[in-house]
Amino acid sequence: MATKYGGYMGKVVLLDLSTRTAEDYPWTDEDREKYIGGKIMAAKVLSDHLTGKEQPFSEENWIVISTGPLTGTGAPSSSRFDLSCLSPQTGILTSSNCGGSFGYYLKKAGIDALILKGRCEKHTWLEIDNGRFIFHDADADGLWGLRTTEGQEKLESLLTAKWGARRAFGKLMIGPGGENLVLYSAVLSGERAAGRAGVGAVFGWKNLKAVSVTGNHEVKVYDPVKNEKWNRKWFKYLRKHPLTGNQLPRLGTAGLVSAMQMRGILATKNYSAGRYEKFEFVNGETLAEEHNIVNKGCLTCPIKCARTVEVQGRKVKGPELETLVLLGGGICNHDLEKILLWNAELDELGLDTISCASTIAYAMEANEKGLWDNGLVFGKTEGITELFDDIAHRRGIGAELAEGSRRLSKKYGGEDFAIQSKGLELAAYEPRRAVGQGLGYAVSNRGGCHLNGGYLVILEGLGLNTNPLTPHAKADFTMLFQDLMEMISATGQCLFTSYAFFPGFLITRPGGIVTRIANAAIPFIGWALRFMNKFPLALELHLPVFHQTKGMCYAVGMKMTFGKYIRCGERGYTLDRWVSTRFGIRAKDDSLPKRLTDVPQDPSDPKTRVPLEQMKKTYYRARGWTQDGVPTERTLKKLGIL
Amino acid sequence: MVHIKLFGLLRLDTGLKELDAEASTVAQLYPILLAEARRVKPATKVTAKDIDGCTVMINGKQGRKSSRLKDGDQVLLMSPVCGG
Ligand code: SF4
Numbered sequence: 188m189a190t191k192y193g194g195y196m197g198k199v200v201l202l203d204l205s206t207r208t209a210e211d212y213p214w215t216d217e218d219r220e221k222y223i224g225g226k227i228m229a230a231k232v233l234s235d236h237l238t239g240k241e242q243p244f245s246e247e248n249w250i251v252i253s254t255g256p257l258t259g260t261g262a263p264s265s266s267r268f269d270l271s272c273l274s275p276q277t278g279i280l281t282s283s284n285c286g287g288s289f290g291y292y293l294k295k296a297g298i299d300a301l302i303l304k305g306r307c308e309k310h311t312w313l314e315i316d317n318g319r320f321i322f323h324d325a326d327a328d329g330l331w332g333l334r335t336t337e338g339q340e341k342l343e344s345l346l347t348a349k350w351g352a353r354r355a356f357g358k359l360m361i362g363p364g365g366e367n368l369v370l371y372s373a374v375l376s377g378e379r380a381a382g383r384a385g386v387g388a389v390f391g392w393k394n395l396k397a398v399s400v401t402g403n404h405e406v407k408v409y410d411p412v413k414n415e416k417w418n419r420k421w422f423k424y425l426r427k428h429p430l431t432g433n434q435l436p437r438l439g440t441a442g443l444v445s446a447m448q449m450r451g452i453l454a455t456k457n458y459s460a461g462r463y464e465k466f467e468f469v470n471g472e473t474l475a476e477e478h479n480i481v482n483k484g485c486l487t488c489p490i491k492c493a494r495t496v497e498v499q500g501r502k503v504k505g506p507e508l509e510t511l512v513l514l515g516g517g518i519c520n521h522d523l524e525k526i527l528l529w530n531a532e533l534d535e536l537g538l539d540t541i542s543c544a545s546t547i548a549y550a551m552e553a554n555e556k557g558l559w560d561n562g563l564v565f566g567k568t569e570g571i572t573e574l575f576d577d578i579a580h581r582r583g584i585g586a587e588l589a590e591g592s593r594r595l596s597k598k599y600g601g602e603d604f605a606i607q608s609k610g611l612e613l614a615a616y617e618p619r620r621a622v623g624q625g626l627g628y629a630v631s632n633r634g635g636c637h638l639n640g641g642y643l644v645i646l647e648g649l650g651l652n653t654n655p656l657t658p659h660a661k662a663d664f665t666m667l668f669q670d671l672m673e674m675i676s677a678t679g680q681c682l683f684t685s686y687a688f689f690p691g692f693l694i695t696r697p698g699g700i701v702t703r704i705a706n707a708a709i710p711f712i713g714w715a716l717r718f719m720n721k722f723p724l725a726l727e728l729h730l731p732v733f734h735q736t737k738g739m740c741y742a743v744g745m746k747m748t749f750g751k752y753i754r755c756g757e758r759g760y761t762l763d764r765w766v767s768t769r770f771g772i773r774a775k776d777d778s779l780p781k782r783l784t785d786v787p788q789d790p791s792d793p794k795t796r797v798p799l800e801q802m803k804k805t806y807y808r809a810r811g812w813t814q815d816g817v818p819t820e821r822t823l824k825k826l827g828i829l
Numbered sequence: 830m831v832h833i834k835l836f837g838l839l840r841l842d843t844g845l846k847e848l849d850a851e852a853s854t855v856a857q858l859y860p861i862l863l864a865e866a867r868r869v870k871p872a873t874k875v876t877a878k879d880i881d882g883c884t885v886m887i888n889g890k891q892g893r894k895s896s897r898l899k900d901g902d903q904v905l906l907m908s909p910v911c912g913g
Binding site: 437442 | 834837846
């Protein structure tokens with residue numbers, strides 16, 4: 188359907204994999220205004236489709252591959268796209284965000300979003316060429332069974348043989364993990380991964396090994412002159428910012444390991460501690476000094492946080508912070524080379540590094556406590572590479588580990604130390620010394636995700652230094668940050684651009700008077716946040732540190748202000764939650780393992796645990812949900828969802 | 830004598846991983862560090878202000894600029910970071 192807005196291609200396609208037929212999915216400008224794109228748009232599509240009875244492994248589980256309006260407009264870090272569906276790991280809605288170039292090429296094919304329903308009859312790969320859908324036999328073409336790099340190379344050679352070398356393609360590919368329905372398997376796109384919550388397994392169940400996309404459509408922006416000028420300014424701002432222009436490009440996310448150690452939030456030995464005595468072997472500095480990092484990044488990204496590292500004569504993708512921590516101190520391993528090789532191996536197999544590492548840590552502790560005799564021991568790293576392969580192929584003990592920590596803890600016991608929420612394993616931040624982050628993990632729509640949870644740790648020691656143990660104002664900040672990130676993601680931008688929201692001096696001058704006032708004031712401004720969260724539309728303004736709103740005005744032509752931006756994010760977040768409530772999600776599911784809520788990290792300081800129930804109450808109230816965590820009719824109406 | 834370890838961009842920018850120094854407060858370490866950084870990496874752009882902004886830990890506990898030091902203490906200095 189044509190659109191008056193810039194940035195959009197005006198086409199959403201519903202493709203039935205069972206019948207191999209495509210039709211236009213009705214999507215109007217009113218939908219675009221309300222649901223923007225990316226994960227929010229996907230939540231709306233899935234909300235209109237899902238009743239609460241569907242199963243993740245079923246033809247009724249649709250996969251929505253959606254871009255944002257900024258994708259392809261030249262806005263910084265705007266090549267992200269989302270894969271959304273019911274997660275086999277959590278049983279509820281998930282949205283996995285991915286970088287690389289696939290989103291950009293989907294738009295070049297003239298498509299804003301592609302909805303996949305049904306199931307391919309046999310192993311298939313899908314070619315999208317300017318809006319044409321061509322189904323190929325993944326067995327006959329030798330793709331099924333391949334690891335992700337080999338698979339993508341093979342796909343490239345198939346496409347080159349057909350089209351010649353001059354066409355460029357975006358690609359999606361699952362590995363053996365997805366083919367064998369490992370509940371936390373990923374979808375790879377180049378080196379980037381839509382890692383979390385098992386979208387790869389849904390591809391596998393649908394017999395869809397890979398997707399390629401190309402086209403020669405042009406992404407038109409609303410006001411090309413202003414858009415270009417604004418983007419130049421925005422790029423400059425990000426390049427100058429101490430975080431997006433210096434720390435992230437130079438140390439990547441791995442640069443946080445040492446800071447987390449100092450703050451006592453470095454998940455260690457399956458979250459039994461917040462500091463790892465051998466962290467210096469596995470931190471970002473050592474990685475930078477010893478492994479010859481070369482920066483890489485997604486399309487149109489000035490930050491370029493991704494990296495290639497050298498290990499044992501190989502060049503491999505550098506690990507993200509989460510992998511470094513959870514395959515390091517998380518399992519008491521201080522061999523950095525092993526982590527680098529494991530990280531590459533997990534990508535090859537198409538497995539989520541966070542859930543895989545955390546499930547293994549759970550298994551090690553279950554073995555240590557005599558609950559499950561599985562031979563896995565903290566600090567013993569021999570055989571782990573083979574174990575990954577067993578998981579991806581569901582062999583031996585690997586078949587059990589493929590189910591994730593929630594299911595294993597139900598079977599063997601130890602739910603107190605299965606570090607997951609709603610079935611999704613937590614990221615690497617130990618929340619007992621960053622309690623707002625703890626709340627975020629628990630209430631996060633897709634389960635224990637640090638980003639979807641609001642990433643409060645940025646106020647609690649990794650950025651600002653507000654009291655990490657106080658619950659005050661944490662619920663209100665959680666809501667604000669969740670909504671902001673929801674919207675950034677929906678526009679097609681990388682969440683890392685949001686870090687530039689904090690003026691540089693607040694980060695580089697932690698002892699400065701303004702920074703100290705900010706840190707001290709944060710716990711006391713919950714009331715102001717509550718007002719802002721309640722009446723965001725009163726904020727009819729643009730903030731100088733938040734370039735996103737004007738970016739939307741110039742690229743898309745929507746009259747976006749900071750207030751409207753937050754309101755769109757709130758709509759998306761609540762809509763996602765509302766869908767999950769159809770699948771039975773309630774306050775009881777917004778939980779953390781007892782280790783984090785009942786056992787203080789420091790036995791002499793009872794405050795070093797997450798006071799979850801107290802914060803949840805404020806959070807639900809701020810969101811306009813019932814105390815059982817269900818969005819009220821009034822809230823749904825206020826947000827225009829009903 | 831106290832043992833100092835550096836982390837974050839401070840380490841990359843000074844080229845210093847660790848060193849020993851005589852000092853009775855954390856503040857006294859800063860000029861020593863700066864001088865050493867300039868010796869090891871003459872082109873370093875690190876300033877006294879950058880070092881001043883660092884997070885300090887002394888023997889595993891949070892410290893500050895004014896914290897007192899004694900012989901054998903281990904001081905960790907980290908430039909501020911955020912995000913991930
Ligand atoms: S910041 Fe990193 S993940 Fe985000 S778009 Fe840039 S390179 Fe990709």
